[in-house]
Amino acid sequence: MKPEDVKVVKGPLVTASAEEVEALEAKLWITFPDGYIDYVTRLGEGYLSDFIRIHPPWRIDKEVDAWRRERAQYWFWDEGPPLLPKARAVECVCIGDTLNGDQLVFHPSRRDRLFVLPRQQCEVFEAGPDLLSAVDWMLRSGRLIAGARRKLQFEAFDSRLEEPDEDDDDDVFGDPVEASDRIKTSTDGLIGEARVWADRRRVHRRADRFFADYLNRGMTRGMTAVRQCEALVFEAETASGYHLGYMAIYKLIDGKTKKAVDSIAFHYSDDGFMGAGPLP
Template identity: 35%
Template sequence: MPLENYTIIPNVNTNSTQRFTATPADIISMEKMLNITTDEDYKTYVTTYGCGILGGTYIRVYLPQVATALQKEWLERITQYWFWDEGKEILTKEQVLQSVVLGDTLDGDEIISYHQQYYVLPRHQEMIYKIGDTLGDAISWLCNTGILTEAFEEREFEPFDPADYQQ
């Protein structure tokens, strides 16, 4: 499913619709550093919408710089706190450790990419779910299936400054 056109709403704190987007060079740099190839939906999302929250307060897709900065710490945390053994038929621990984290949800579920496929590691479940071939598929799955949260129709994007990640 292709990316939808999301309604951009003002940031709740700044009342601004200013977007903090990535450049094609940012994407290329991340892909080289993390040995990943991202899909066109991811590239479109981060260059068009950028840093923010989608679906009211539910989905956060990381800018390339953020994904790169978080990857080492994320791998260490996943190694130490692995608990998704019920999902080993979907992805093994070794495969997850070869993945790249590209986003998360308000609930702490982590959106990862492995071999150009999207998966989610739920915070409150020991299962792993394959959620799509593209970021558009993954967003649709997260918003519509009702598996990790109640399905919702809201498709608003609220931009925020990536410096907020540091707070």
């Protein structure tokens, strides 16, 4: 893949300057992988092939510390070859992700090895020796999405217009504002923010692991769970205020008849509670 081969279908481009890249390298004591500066100065921030987002310097600078803390707290990739142990992963820099929640990272001491932390799998993938090779692998290897995406189309956007208030990094939605003031108040913006909240807490992976155990015992042995719908919900107000939670409705499928036999609600709370129960 080459940036010049990409067709821009939505602009204007939101590019970074070489000086911005170099300033962040100096601040973090890193050198970005080959291809990164070419990508962000030519294409900038946006969606590639409606799937990949390479993070510009301003987003990396804002999120790197929180991302490392999250990896220290939540680590799911212990299966497969030991390509990236957790001890090194918490020192990595996340330079991109996908709309499915897969994360593209590199370690400052080995910028010629880019890794993917997939959302739906529990092993680390090695994506390539430079950014453009890694992007090509993510689009065409078939490990992250079924089938290869060959159309290199780009839709620009500016994440700085969609960020929460600086004084409340944990509040996904931020304070109420006029619709004309913030993109996030649109329906698409709210859905996007909800996906970010869910992705950061790995709720799909938590649900998958919960049901892997739940469906391996008792009357549910041999069944499969298929997610039907999902939503972020406000939990009951407490002394400290409202809390966000996640809820999804799963249909239980009999392994022999392939028919739905029941529905069950999975719930995850931001305070760490996780469980499931029958629908009322």
